[in-house]
Amino acid sequence: MTEMKSQISNVVSDFFFEYETQRQVLVRNRRVGVVCRLIQLGVLGYIIGWVFIYEKGYQSTDTAVSSVYTKMKGVGYTNRSGLEQIWDVADYVFPSQGDASFVVMTNFILTENQTMGKCPEVCEESVSCPPPPLLCDASIKSQIQGHMTGLCLKQTGTCEVLAWCPVENDATIPDPPLLMSAENYTLFIKNSITFPLFDVTRSNLVEGIDGKYISKCLYHPDNDPLCPIMRLGDIVKFSGFNFTTIAKVGGAIGILVDWTCNLDRAVRHCKPFYTFHGLYGNPGETDRARASVGYNFRYAKHYMEEGQAKRTLIKVFGIRIDIIVQSLARKFDIIPTLTAIGSGVGIFGVATIVCDLVLLYVLPKREFYKNMKYKYTDTHQQVSFEK
Template sequence: MKSQISNVVSDFFFEYETQRQVLVRNRRVGVVCRLIQLGVLGYIIGWVFIYEKGYQSTDTAVSSVYTKMKGVGYTNRSGLEQIWDVADYVFPSQGDASFVVMTNFILTENQTMGKCPELPGKDNCSTDAECEEGRFKRHMTGLCLKQTGTCEVLAWCPVENDATIPDPPLLMSAENYTLFIKNSITFPLFDVTRSNLVEGIDGKYISKCLYHPDNDPLCPIMRLGDIVKFSGFNFTTIAKVGGAIGILVDWTCNLDRAVRHCKPFYTFHGLYGNPGETDRARASVGYNFRYAKHYMEEGQAKRTLIKVFGIRIDIIVQSLARKFDIIPTLTAIGSGVGIFGVATIVCDLVLLYVLPKREFYKNMKYKYTDTHQQYDGVFLNPRTPAFRGLPITKSNRNPI
């Protein structure tokens, strides 16, 4: 028993096993093997390392966006002159990454809470029975007013009439408003913080610059008319009924280079408000909302209702930073080396199942043995002492 244990231990420590290799001299198999290996090598170098940057780890940024609009609008409605500044035409005014710039509007002034007729064409009636109390958009009183042929409603009176949208837009001067974007990002994995106010952008530069994709691509100040143009829209059309535009701030950074090369890239996308889309093509066109200015006059609550048509701007930050990392590099190399095994599998299939001499190659590749070896007519166990004294011939490479 002790000798058996010692033999097992001795075999474990002092013997080495390796695979038997067969050298096949066949042009077709050799060409197939090398072509597959070249394809795998091209995949590893071209796709994994060059295109997918498999040797780098990645991180996305934590981002903050602050905006500021500048510009003054002027309107003259029926001889009533009015100046519109940022506090009047930007909603909300806190400088968020998503906001609306008013370009057109419909005013309904001096509204008071009470009872009044509905607009002609809406809720028409001939008898009180057609004005069911509480029905439709406004709260009906149940009376049909013969003077107007419409139902009486309980609402802010006079009711809003938004059937006609001002054309041309009342605030066409919005085309020359300017937008200032301040964006800060942090890549936590790499401990890198950047701002779109990159090196070389100071107060003197900002006071003079105006964004242009070719001439001044890093300027954070943009003209509203240019934003609309770069998004593919027509300003007059989108200013009339409103629309939405996305400004994409792209931070794609290779941190294997100096950090100063990590700079933003701006692109503009029209989300809706395309001048090619007509009222017939869409059920709802443009962008609008309502807000009211409440006040007291002679002890009575009144309001001015404003239906706003505007350009909604959404600033979207997209980020991806890459930097060399030994772990993904080794992982990419290891997976690539494993793929080289495909060449061996394909060539073995060709050798053993396709070529005319497949039976010959099978005999050369596989060694068939029984449980015990036969030597001079006697079956011996390879682990027995008698077998250990016999000469052993090892063949690592057998040319065929």
């Protein structure tokens, strides 16, 4: 019993008060040494260059909550057959609430004094209406701007429809665009962002952008990269489109506001960067979606005249502006730093594994290295020794 207690006490003592280390063998071999150092340098370069410098593995990241407000300014002028007209912001911007996505009208087709009634429709050029007394029906291919009554009008050779009359004729798009003056409209962008993780709030009206500066500045990527006021013609040019072409049939442009901030520096260095991207609109330029070129929609202005409901139908061709906010903030954090260091130290073990494989299985003296690395014991000899 006393001997058993002594053995248990020794085992417990060995467990708590002894430390075991792996056996190390110093191998003087130039090839293996060079391979080991090259692998270690590669791992070190990966940790420093990729993990810490490029990927910023020592920082935590956050994306922003963003709000965008816009305002257009400028006055347009048209002269259609001697009829002069002024177009202000309430007429050419849709919608009018100052959203991050809106349309600026640059061309239009006007159909005035429409009333509800029956009038001739226009058939496609490849299909003509049948002569009387045959009736027009749903098999007749037409633009269908109303409900077909089934009658074919001999005077026009077209089908009769119940619709807002006269029906719109949009076969010819005005060229040059009627609102070429839109090139000089200005767009004001107000953008605020918040990085919740770091409790940082910023606006594109950064330090130095005050009322005096805004009253005279105009955005330019080199001269005034922080000015929030942009000329519509410049926006189109920076996006790679031609203004005359896109103004005729309409199109879409994306304005990207990029907030990439390193919050280890002073917050004043966190500033927006604007880029412009042509999305679609010009058939002869960067746009490749030829099935539906341009951007257009219709809206109507209704009114009463002598007790009769009337409307003016406007087919709008315009430039759709989409303001997109992209954000990424980084700041030093001890947890990702230790994680990156720990993973890097673990990867250093690759050099040892590769070199051991070369020593034990590739080199001519592999048996010699095996004997140096591993110490073998014989169970039978151990039992005899104990006796």
